[in-house]
Every structure is written in structure tokens, then in C-alpha cells.
Amino acid sequence: xxxxxxxxxxxxxxxxxxxxxxxxxxxxxxxxxxxxxxxxxxxxxxxxxxxxxxxxxxxxxxxxxxxxxxxxxxxxxxxxxxxxxxxxxxxxxxxxxxxxxxxxxxxxxxxxxxxxxxxxxxxxxxxxxxxxxxxxxxxxxxxxxxxxxxxxxxxxxxx
Amino acid sequence: xxxxxxxxxxxxxxxxxxxxxxxxxxxxxxxxxxxxxxxxxxxxxxxxxxxxxxxxxxxxxxxxxxxxxxxxxxxxxxxxxxxxxxxxxxxxxxxxxxxxxxxxxxxxxxxxxxxxxxxxxxxxxxxxxxxxxxxxxxxxxxxxxxxxxxxxxxxxxxxxxxxxxxxxxxxxxxxxxxxxxxxxxxxxxxxxxxxxxxxxxxxxxxxxxxxxxxxxxxxxxxxxxxxxxxxxxxxxxxxxxxxxxxxxxxxxxxxxxxxxxxxxxxxxxxxxxxxxxxxxxxxxxxxxxxxxxxxxxxxxxxxxxxxxxxxxxxxxxxxxxxxxxxxxxxxxxxxxxxxxxxxxxxxxxxxxxxxxxxxxxxxxxxxxxxxxxxxxxxxxxxxxxxxxxxxxxxxxxxxxxxxxxxxxxxxxxxxxxxxxxxxxxxxxxxxxxxxxxxxxxxxxxxxxxxxxxxxxxxxxxxxxxxxxxxxxxxxxxxxxxxxxxxxxxxxxxxxxxxxxxxxxxxxxxxxxxxxxxxxxxxxxxxxxxxxxxxxxxxxxxxxxxxxxxxxxxxxxxxxxxxxxxxxxxxxxxxxxxxxxxxxxxxxxxxxxxxxxxxxxxxxxxxxxxxxxxxxxxxxxxxxxxxxxxxxxxxxxxxxxxxxxxxxxxxxxxxxxxxxxxxxxxxxxxxxxxxxxxxxxxxxxxxxxxxxxxxxxxxxxxxxxxxxxxxxxxxxxxxxxxxxxxxxxxxxxxxxxxxxxxxxxxxxxxxx
Numbered sequence: 001x002x003x004x005x006x007x008x009x010x011x012x013x014x015x016x017x018x019x020x021x022x023x024x025x026x027x028x029x030x031x032x033x034x035x036x037x038x039x040x041x042x043x044x045x046x047x048x049x050x051x052x053x054x055x056x057x058x059x060x061x062x063x064x065x066x067x068x069x070x071x072x073x074x075x076x077x078x079x080x081x082x083x084x085x086x087x088x089x090x091x092x093x094x095x096x097x098x099x100x101x102x103x104x105x106x107x108x109x110x111x112x113x114x115x116x117x118x119x120x121x122x123x124x125x126x127x128x129x130x131x132x133x134x135x136x137x138x139x140x141x142x143x144x145x146x147x148x149x150x151x152x153x154x155x156x157x158x159x
Numbered sequence: 160x161x162x163x164x165x166x167x168x169x170x171x172x173x174x175x176x177x178x179x180x181x182x183x184x185x186x187x188x189x190x191x192x193x194x195x196x197x198x199x200x201x202x203x204x205x206x207x208x209x210x211x212x213x214x215x216x217x218x219x220x221x222x223x224x225x226x227x228x229x230x231x232x233x234x235x236x237x238x239x240x241x242x243x244x245x246x247x248x249x250x251x252x253x254x255x256x257x258x259x260x261x262x263x264x265x266x267x268x269x270x271x272x273x274x275x276x277x278x279x280x281x282x283x284x285x286x287x288x289x290x291x292x293x294x295x296x297x298x299x300x301x302x303x304x305x306x307x308x309x310x311x312x313x314x315x316x317x318x319x320x321x322x323x324x325x326x327x328x329x330x331x332x333x334x335x336x337x338x339x340x341x342x343x344x345x346x347x348x349x350x351x352x353x354x355x356x357x358x359x360x361x362x363x364x365x366x367x368x369x370x371x372x373x374x375x376x377x378x379x380x381x382x383x384x385x386x387x388x389x390x391x392x393x394x395x396x397x398x399x400x401x402x403x404x405x406x407x408x409x410x411x412x413x414x415x416x417x418x419x420x421x422x423x424x425x426x427x428x429x430x431x432x433x434x435x436x437x438x439x440x441x442x443x444x445x446x447x448x449x450x451x452x453x454x455x456x457x458x459x460x461x462x463x464x465x466x467x468x469x470x471x472x473x474x475x476x477x478x479x480x481x482x483x484x485x486x487x488x489x490x491x492x493x494x495x496x497x498x499x500x501x502x503x504x505x506x507x508x509x510x511x512x513x514x515x516x517x518x519x520x521x522x523x524x525x526x527x528x529x530x531x532x533x534x535x536x537x538x539x540x541x542x543x544x545x546x547x548x549x550x551x552x553x554x555x556x557x558x559x560x561x562x563x564x565x566x567x568x569x570x571x572x573x574x575x576x577x578x579x580x581x582x583x584x585x586x587x588x589x590x591x592x593x594x595x596x597x598x599x600x601x602x603x604x605x606x607x608x609x610x611x612x613x614x615x616x617x618x619x620x621x622x623x624x625x626x627x628x629x630x631x632x633x634x635x636x637x638x639x640x641x642x643x644x645x646x647x648x649x650x651x652x653x654x655x656x657x658x659x660x661x662x663x664x665x666x667x668x669x670x671x672x673x674x675x676x677x678x679x680x681x682x683x684x685x686x687x688x689x690x691x692x693x694x695x696x697x698x699x700x701x702x703x704x705x706x707x708x709x710x711x712x713x714x715x716x717x718x719x720x721x722x723x724x725x726x727x728x729x730x731x732x733x734x735x736x737x738x739x740x741x742x743x744x745x746x747x748x749x750x751x752x753x754x755x756x757x758x759x760x761x762x763x764x765x766x767x768x769x770x771x772x773x774x775x776x777x778x779x780x781x782x783x784x785x786x787x788x789x790x791x792x793x794x795x796x797x798x799x800x801x802x803x804x805x806x807x808x809x810x811x812x813x814x815x816x817x818x819x820x821x822x823x824x825x826x827x828x829x830x831x832x833x834x835x836x837x838x839x840x841x842x843x844x845x846x847x848x849x850x851x852x853x854x855x856x857x858x859x860x861x862x863x864x865x866x867x868x869x870x871x872x873x874x875x876x877x878x879x880x881x882x883x884x885x886x887x888x889x890x891x892x893x894x895x896x897x898x899x900x901x902x903x904x905x906x907x908x909x910x
Contacts, residue, residue, distance in 0.1 A: 053647070067762040070646045070686070085300045086307040087279040098880055098899045100524045101542035101566055102336070106279045106304030124591070124620060124644065126705070127688025127735030127752075128568060129526040131762060132789045133853065133881055134808065134835045135899070146307045 042080035046118065048141050048153035049075045063156035066136060070126040072155075076118035076143050081109050088118045089144040095137030118143075130157065193409060193481035194376065196401030198244050199369040200360045207604050208245035208561075210284030210341070211359050211368060213238050214303055219289035226362040227264055230273055231354040232346035239302050240357065241278060241287060243341025244370045246333070247558035247603060249400055252374040253487040253497065255430075257330035259342060261322045262366040263315070265356035270316050272347040273355070274309030275324035277332070278340035281544070281564030281594070283608060293564065293594065294610040305343040312347065315355060322357070330372065331489045334497050336522035338544045338562035375487045376400065378412060378479045379555065383503035385512040389459035390467050390503040392447075392475055396454060407482045411450040415443025415476045416458070419876025421500055421518065421902065422476040427488040437464035442877075443476060450482075472504040472513065472872040504872060513871050516893060516905040517554020521547055523566075525897040526837065526851075526883030527622075528790075530573040530586060534890030536600050537905075538586050539897050540567025546588060547903070548600050551888055551895075554905060558603045565592030569622035569690055570884075573600055580628040580637040581606065581660050589619035589641050595655075597639075597662065607662035611655045611669065620644040621737070624691040624700065625659060626720055631695055636660040638720055640700050642687030648672075649707040650683035656700075656720060667723025676725040683712040689737040689791075696744035697772055699726060703734035703749060708760030715749065717775055727775035731768060733760075737791040740772065741801060742843070746818045747772050748803050750788030762787045767805060769816055769823065778818065781825035785810055790838035790884050795862065797843055802828065802862070804848060806836040811850050813865060829865030833858055837896070838884040847909055851882025851896050859910045869910040874900045 051058035051073040064072055076088060089104045105119035125131055136159055142152040200206040213223040217236040231238035242259070259275055280299070282292035291297050298304050311324035326342060333339035346353060358366025378394040396409050413434065415422045426441020428434055438445045446464045447456045458473070460466045467473055477499050478486040488498050497520060504513035523543040530538040536557060537549045545560040546567060571588040579585050584600040593616045597606040611617065623641040628634040637659030643652045651672045656665035672684030685705040692701040699717045706714035713728035715738075733752035740747055747770040755763035765788040767781040785807025795802040800817035803825070813828040837851035841862055848860040855875040858867050873896065874880050880900030887894055887908065897903045 065761070068759050082307070084307045085305060087277075087305070094524065094899055096878065096880070096899070098524060098878065099522070099543070099901055100899070102523055103544070103566070104279050104337075106299040108300040122618070124568070124618070124646075126646075126686070126762075127620065127644075129524070129883070132735070132787065133526060133837070133883075135881065 044081045044145055044150060045079045046143050046145070046150045047077045047079070048143055048151065049077070050155045051075060063158055064125070065159070066125055066131050066157050067159055070124075072123045072125060074121045074123055074141050076120070078116050078118045078145070081116055081145065083109050083112055086146055089147070090119070090121050091142045092123060093140040093142060094135060095139060100135070100139070134159065193374070193404055193407055193485060194399055194401040195371060195373045195404055196249060197369060197371055198246065198248065200363045200367040204248070206245045206360055207602055208247060209243055209360050211240065211242045212284045212287045213240055214287060214289045216289050216302060219301065220291070222286060222288050224284055224359070224361065226359055227356050228359045229354065229356050230344050230346060232348060232351045233354075234350045237302065237346070238354070240344040241282065241303055241341055242344065242368050243284070243339065244368070246339070249372060249374055250556045250558045251377045251379075251497070252334070253377070253489050254327065254331045254334050254372065254374050255485060256373040257327045258371045259311070259324040259326050260369040260371065261344065261357040262369070263320050263322065263355060264358055264366055265354075266317050266319050267315055267353040267355045268317060269353065270314065271351065271353035271355065272312055272314045273322055273344055274347050275311045275326050275342045275344055276305035276309050277329045278303060278305050278343050280304040281338070281340060281562065293608060295614040296610055296616075302345075303343045309347070322355070328491070331491050334559065335489055335491065336543055336545070339559070340562060373404070374401070375481060375485050376409070376479060377487045377497070377499045378477050380553065381477055381499045381501050381517070383475065383501040383514045385503040385505045385514050387507050388467055388469055388505050389457055390473055390475075390505055391455065391457045392477070392501065393455045394477055394499070396452060396479065409479055410482045411452055411480060412447070413445055413478050413480065413486070414447040414456060415440055415478070416446040416464070417443050417474045417876070419472055420874050420878045421474045421502070421900070423878070426476075427490065427498065428478055428486050430485045430490055431483060433484055467505045469506050470504065470511070472502055472875065474500060474502045476500040502872070513910070516907060519547065519549050519554050519556070519903045521897055521901050521903055523901055524899045525567070526881065526899070527568070527570040527897070528838070528840070528884035528886040529895045529897065529903065530571050531886055531888055531895070532573055532575045532584060532600065533888045536573070536584070537886070537888070537895050537903070538571060538573050538600060539903055540569075540571060540588070542566040542568065544590070546571070546586065546598065548586075548603065549903065551891060551893070551905075557601070561598055561603045561605065563588065563590050563596065564594045564608075565590030567591075568620055571622050572625050574625055574627065574637065578627055578629045579659075580634070585659070587623045587625055587639050587659070589621070589623050591618050591620065593617040593619055595619070595623065595639070595641070595657065595662065597659065609657065609662040611657065611664065612653070617653065618644045620686075620688045622690040624693050626693045626695075626700070631698070638665065640691045640693070640720065642691065642702055642704065644686045644688060646686055649685045649705070650712075652684040652686055652704065654684070654687075654702060654716070654718060656723065665723070670718070670723055670725070674725055676728055679728055682725070682728055683707065685712065685714070688735040692738050692740060693720070694740060694744055694772060701738050701747060703736065703738055705733040705735070705752070706730065708733060708754050714751070715770070715775070729770070729775055729777070732766070736788045739792050739794050741794050742797045744772055746770065746778070746801070748792045748794055750783070750792055750805055752787045753783070765805075765807065767792065767803065767814065767825065769818060769825070779816055779823045779825050781814055783807055783812065785812065789836065793839055793841060795841060795843050804839045804841060806833070806838055806850060808835065809833075811836050811839050811848065811860060811865065831860055831865035831867055835881060837882060840885045840887055840894075842887060842889070849885050849887070849894055849908070851885055851898075853881040855879040855882065855898070857882055857885060857894065857896055857906065871906045871910050873898050873904045874902070
């Protein structure tokens with residue numbers, strides 16, 4: 001005996017319903033396991049800042065002169081990162097969107113703190129292609145945690 | 160059984176099978192692709208770039224490499240295993256699946272689950288310990304730096320003979336711009352008391368770590384020939400590297416085309432699906448598809464997707480596929496640049512036609528001139544901790560890029576085996592995290608890597624210079640020289656000299672500022688951004704440095720490479736450019752940053768210097784009004800008068816100087832405006848000068864008068880990149896340049 005169209009349709013509906021039910025059970029199970037009915041864990045986030053280490057008060061700078069600055073430090077500060085070992089990836093994008101530099105750095109979170117420092121990456125200016133080839137404009141720093149993009153921040157490079 | 164019951168049983172059986180099929184589809188996507196290969200140390204696969212070690216918490220400073228690796232979890236006695244594979248046998252492929260298999264030699268006493276994590280830092284098997292990863296450089300986290308999330312896990316029991324980890328995502332990333340530092344294997348539970356011993360690479364038998372890879376190769380021999388309103392592509396379908404899957408064959412290609420810029424890396428066909436002709440796939444248009452094994456395509460007026468127009472540059476990306484339509488790309492979110500591409504510009508006249516000889520992905524910006532063994536290999540760095548070795552003829556990677564511990568920001572000299580005291584083709588590299596390497600360009604094996612300051616990190620911006628024993632015959636081995644870029648000091652930078660065969664420091668190395676000079680007391684040493692220059696005639700190494708934005712401390716240094724004695728200095732003001740010697744080594748040319756002075760030290764207009772190499776005395780100067788010099792000057796002529804070429808901010812300049820005169824004088828010969836030019840390149844006997852530009856092209860200028868006679872397009876479209884310093888390959892009559900669009904391009908010269 002062959003399956004009729006109605007049979008197939010009904011079973012597909014049943015399967016889908018079963019799938020939805022299983023997914024719902026699974027999700028609620030996960031929620032119960034992970035949250036225990038309490039507040040769900042906060043989502044990891046990051047703040048990126050730029051600093052000319054030779055400037056007297058450098059934090060929070062949003063633009064730099066490529067002809068006078070020797071280096072810029074790109075600082076990443078992490079919030080709500082779970083305890084354990086993590087990998088921070090930092091991509092520095094040129095004004096045209098092309099990738100200038102990509103670095104990855106491991107860091108460890110030993111205890112549950114609301115904020116932990118990530119890795120600081122130095123971006124050389126003096127004597128580099130940035131200065132010699134006038135790679136000026138609005139650059140973007142984009143940071144990822146364990147392969148997931150978390151945030152980005154722009155910075156202006158001027159002649 | 161009556162017919163009704165039989166029918167019910169069949170229906171129930173079919174229903175269950177159908178359920179199983181649906182569940183299988185829901186839980187695991189099938190992997191069907193063209194070839195599979197097993198990478199495992201054996202008599203036929205040396206796994207020369209492979210490595211493994213056990214990191215032992217109980218003996219945190221001991222290196223543990225042997226016939227086994229161990230994973231254990233116990234208080235104070237945890238063992239993590241690190242494993243890296245040599246993927247050289249499959250350099251030009253799209254990865255579809257990868258499984259890491261560790262073979263158990265001593266199973267765990269009870270059930271345990273292990274995870275495979277991508278390692279995030281460079282390490283050396285012969286040096287790695289629980290605390291350190293290379294030389295005396297420590298892991299950020301003792302026990303190995305790796306992602307917080309396991310890519311794959313494996314559960315073992317006392318009866319297990321293998322641990323298998325699905326690490327497809329990691330291997331795909333290694334083929335798409337992430338450094339390959341291998342995998343860290345560790346227990347998922349802390350202090351559970353479990354211990355498992357696995358075979359290691361050194362065992363060199365069936366217990367050695369194994370990586371099973373499923374992949375689709377790229378086409379080979381891809382060429383583009385422009386014509387009048389047409390472009391003809393030719394390619395070869397490669398022979399098998401591994402084992403065919405299910406007897407499938409490579410059946411054809413689909414080709415994406417884009418105007419003015421290469422097809423974006425996130426534009427690729429989806430496995431098992433065949434896009435329709437003329438469909439848009441990301442930034443590309445499907446202009447050709449075939450499943451009959453064709454190896455040529457002429458894009459012309461018959462192209463229903465739009466015929467090529469004369470004067471427009473077309474970029475083609477060619478995806479080989481198998482009979483199940485799995486393509487030579489990596490179907491991942493950050494795209495796949497490891498797919499062959501080529502470009503051509505049709506024109507009504509042959510003289511106006513253009514075409515690349517090859518295009519190769521470099522994954523990040525690199526503007527240094529590629530290093531060469533002419534006619535054989537072009538080496539280029541990347542600011543994503545990789546160095547690429549490209550077959551100069553075909554443009555294919557010789558092997559997958561070598562992963563380093565830091566970014567490369569300079570040209571790295573390649574020495575051919577006949578000239579090198581190592582007897583190998585060697586590339587010397589210095590990275591921005593302070594490691595220095597000797598890499599075999601035929602295999603990608605790192606012969607040695609050292610941290611020249613022992614512990615800690617010193618930034619290295621300029622490349623190394625090599626003094627060859629084959630020329631300086633009194634040397635025991637080749638010697639390697641470079642300087643530091645420690646921006647926190649304007650006085651205490653360092654100059655290093657290493658044995659080129661071993662990486663061992665020369666007896667005098669390092670020189671640390673303030674440096675005692677032979678005749679001029681103690682002198683501060685500011686940062687070094689340039690590559691030194693070996694002067695065989697006078698047996699000195701010339702170095703240029705910054706000088707704290709002034710002329711009160713030296714910026715030109717003359718070092719005896721044997722003793723480290725500083726034979727001479729000159730206070731010329733900040734210098735970032737490398738110096739250049741004449742063919743006779745009688746005159747040294749260099750250009751300063753040209754500080755503007757005043758309260759703020761800002762780069763200004765270069766002064767070009769001619770220095771008498773025998774004395775270090777300045778014999779002529781030329782005040783440029785075009786900003787700082789780019790990279791280095793180029794000298795044309797085997798004897799005076801010389802032509803000196805250099806680039807400033809807006810133009811390429813040619814000067815003439817007759818250094819045979821008692822009082823030589825620089826004379827401007829020509830200036831040609833080029834948008835943000837690279838360093839020029841030419842050589843004695845050439846008719847043309849070549850220069851890259853921020854307009855996305857390489858310009859061909861007449862050496863005699865600077866006329867811009869023809870340009871070749873690298874990328875002038877939406878993702879237009881700045882073109883870096885070119886290199887000339889006079890064996891193949893080609894020019895190579897890298898760009899900010901994360902690619903390297905090769906063209907035939909003259910254009």
C-alpha cells in the first residue's frame with residue numbers, strides 16, 4: 001500500500017510539530033539547566049580605546065596625526081567574559097574596508113569580574129606604510145572573542 | 160501474515176526509515192566531496208612542518224617530545240597535548256571536512272571527554288613547555304593558549320582505540336587567513352584523574368596523529384588572454400592528490416566575473432547548488448558554467464551576461480567542482496580567497512591590452528616589495544602573521560603559508576641555495592613581536608627561530624640584511640643583521656647580529672644604545688624602521704635610524720660586522736628609509752624623514768644624501784619638497800654619473816649626480832606626478848621605471864624622461880587598493896607587487 005498525499009502531509013505536519021515540541025522541550029531544559037530560574041548570564045561585551053603612549057593623557061583619543069605620532073596603542077577592555085581562557089582577535093581595517101592587520105591574543109579570566117583588560121595591540125605609525133603611503137582617513141578596529149565579532153570602533157588618522 | 164498486516168508492517172518500516180533519514184538530515188549534513196587524504200607521519204609523508212608535544216604541569220619547564228603525547232587531568236599534574244600538522248601536500252584546495260584522530264596507546268581507566276581547541280600563539284615543538292611556547296617566551300596562560308571553546312570533542316572509554324575530533328572549522332580558517340598553530344587537546348573536566356596516552360609524530364607509525372581531510376582542488380595554470388572586446392581564459396583540471404570520493408570526478412568549473420575589482424572573498428557558489436548563468440553571486444556574475452570538463456572559455460560578444468568592453472578590466476574567479484557540485488572554496492562566513500582568480504583588460508589594439516600573469520591572496524595588507532629567487536619563488540609577508548611563498552611562474556602557493564609569531568612589515572631577504580651557507584633556499588624574517596626566523600622556501604620548514612633578546616619582546620619593523628659567506632669568504636657562515644624599534648626610548652635601541660645557519664647571536668650582539676663608537680664617544684640609538692645594508696667592499700653594515708627628531712644624535716651607523724665596532728656615524732636627522740649602494744660600492748644614497756622641526760616633531764621634506772662609502776662623508780645633498788622619501792632610493796648606472804630615483808608624497812623623482820667630480824651636485828632630471836607612489840624599481844639596462852600607486856595601478860615610466868607610458872591595473876574598482884613597492888623578476892621578465900586589497904599581482908614587463 002502506497003502512502004497517499006494526505007498521509008505524507010499529515011506525517012510531515014506531525015514531524016514538524018514533534019520537532020517544534022522537542023526544540024521547545026530542549027530549549028526550556030537548557031534554560032532550566034543554565035539559569036536555574038535566576039538571572040541569565042550577562043552577554044560578553046568589549047570597549048575599544050586608542051592611545052598615543054607618548055601623549056601625556058592619552059586615553060580616549062579619537063584622532064591622531066600620522067606624521068607626528070610614533071605608535072598608537074589599541075586597548076580592549078572586556079566586560080562579562082566567562083571565567084576561562086579566551087582568544088581576542090583584533091582586526092584593523094583601512095578606510096576602504098580592506099584589512100590592514102589582524103592579530104589574535106589569548107587572555108585568561110581567573111575570577112568572575114565585571115570588567116577585565118584584554119590585550120593591547122601596538123600599531124606602529126612612524127616609518128611605516130601608514131605614514132609613507134598616506135593611509136589616512138577613518139580606520140576601524142573590530143574585536144572578536146573566540147571567533148565571534150563583539151564590537152568595533154572607528155578612529156581618525158590625519159596627515 | 161495477511162496482506163493488511165504486511166502492508167502495515169511495510170508502512171511502519173518505511174515510516175521508521177523515513178524518520179531515520181529525516182533525523183539524520185537534521186543532525187548531520189552529509190559531506191560529499193571529491194578527494195580525501197590522510198596526513199600522518201610515515202615513510203612517504205615526513206610531516207616536516209608537523210609537531211607535537213606534551214605540556215606537563217608537574218614539570219612546567221621541561222620540553223616533552225617523544226613517541227607519545229599525554230592528556231591528563233589531576234591536581235597539579237595536568238597534561239595537555241599540542242599537535243600541529245604539515246598541510247603542504249594540499250596547498251591549493253578548498254576544505255570540506257577535517258577530522259583529527261589520535262591513536263590510543265594507553266586508554267583511560269574510565270570514561271572521559273577531551274576537547275580540541277585551536278591554539279592561538281606560535282610555538283615550537285622542540286621548545287614548548289607548560290610555561291613557555293618558543294625560546295623563553297611564555298604562554299599567556301600556562302598550559303597553552305587556545306580558544307575558550309572546543310572546536311570538537313571526543314569521548315573515550317577504557318576500550319577506546321582512537322579519539323576523533325571534528326576540526327573542520329579550524330582547518331578551513333587556516334586556509335583562509337588564520338595562522339595554523341595546531342590544536343590543544345585537553346580534558347573537559349578539571350582534576351578528574353583520567354590519563355590517556357596517544358601515539359606521537361615521532362613514533363612514525365600507525366599510532367602517529369592523523370588528520371583526514373576532504374577537499375576540492377583549485378584549477379591550475381589559469382591564464383587570461385585579452386583580445387578585442389574579448390577575454391579568453393584557460394585552465395587545467397588538476398590530477399588527484401588524494402583518493403577520489405565515490406569515484407566522483409572533477410567535472411567542470413563555474414566562473415564569476417566582476418568589473419574593475421576582484422570578486423569579493425565572500426562571493427562563492429553554495430556547495431551542491433548550481434547557480435544559473437548570469438546570476439549574481441555576491442559581487443560576481445556567473446558568466447560560465449560547465450560540467451563537461453572544458454578547460455577554456457572565451458568571454459566575448461556572445462556572452463549573454465554582458466560582453467566585455469574594451470578598456471575595462473575584468474576579474475574572473477574560477478571555481479572547480481566535482482560531479483556533486485562541491486566547489487573549490489570554503490563555504491564559511493568570512494569567505495574564501497583561496498580560489499584561483501585572474502584579470503584582463505580587452506582593447507582594440509594589442510598595445511593597449513593588459514592581463515595579470517597571476518593573482519594570489521595574502522589575507523592582509525602588505526606593501527613591502529616581494530622577495531625573490533628570480534624565476535622560482537616570490538615571498539611576501541602579511542600582517543596576519545603569515546608568510547607566503549608563491550611559485551613565480553604559476554602564482555600557486557608552493558605550500559600553505561608559514562605561520563609566524565607576529566606580523567611582517569618589511570621585505571625579507573631570500574637567499575638561493577647556491578649562495579647560502581645553509582645550502583638551502585632560505586628566507587630570513589623578523590616580525591613585529593620580536594622573533595627572527597630562517598625558513599626553507601622549498602618546504603616551509605622553520606630551520607630556526609630565536610628571540611634575540613632572550614626573554615621579553617622587542618619590536619622589529621625593518622627587515623634583516625644578510626652578509627653572505629659566498630661573497631665574504633672569510634666568514635664561517637652567513638650573518639644576519641637587524642635593528643630594534645623600541646618606541647619607549649630614543650637612546651637605547653639595539654642592533655643585532657646572528658649566525659645565519661643557527662640563529663645564535665654573534666659575539667658582539669646586541670649593541671645597545673648608548674653605543675660606544677670608535678672615534679665619537681657614546682651615542683644614543685633611536686628606533687630603527689629600515690633594513691640594514693651590507694657593504695662587502697668596505698666590510699661594514701650600514702644602518703639608518705631615527706634620531707630623536709633632530710641632528711643631535713646619529714641616524715647613520717657604520718658597523719663592523721665581525722667585531723660590532725661602530726666605525727662611523729653621521730647626524731643627518733631622522734631616517735626611516737633604507738640606504739642604497741652603487742654597484743661599485745663607492746657611494747651610498749639615502750633620504751631623511753625631513754623633520755619639520757619646531758615644537759612638534761612632524762615628518763617633512765626629505766633631504767637626499769650622497770655619502771662617500773669609504774669615509775662616511777657627505778659629498779652632496781638634495782632638498783626635496785615632496786615629503787618624506789618612500790622606502791629607499793634606487794641607483795641606476797654601473798659607474799658615474801648615476802641616476803638616483805626616489806618617491807615622495809606626490810611624485811617619482813629622478814636625480815643625476817656625477818660622483819667622479821671633485822664637488823658632485825645633484826641635478827633634477829624629471830619628476831612625474833603619481834598618486835601616493837610606492838618606491839620606484841628599475842635596474843641598469845632597463846628602459847622603464849615601475850611604481851605602484853594609491854590609484855590601484857602600477858605605472859610604467861620612461862627612465863629617460865619620466866613619461867608615464869602605460870599602466871597595469873591591479874584593482875581600480877570598489878575595493879581599490881594602494882599598490883606596494885614592486886619587485887622585478889628579470890628571469891621571467893615580470894613585476895610583482897602586493898596591495899592593500901590583500902592580494903599579490905604579477906604582470907609581464909615591459910607593459
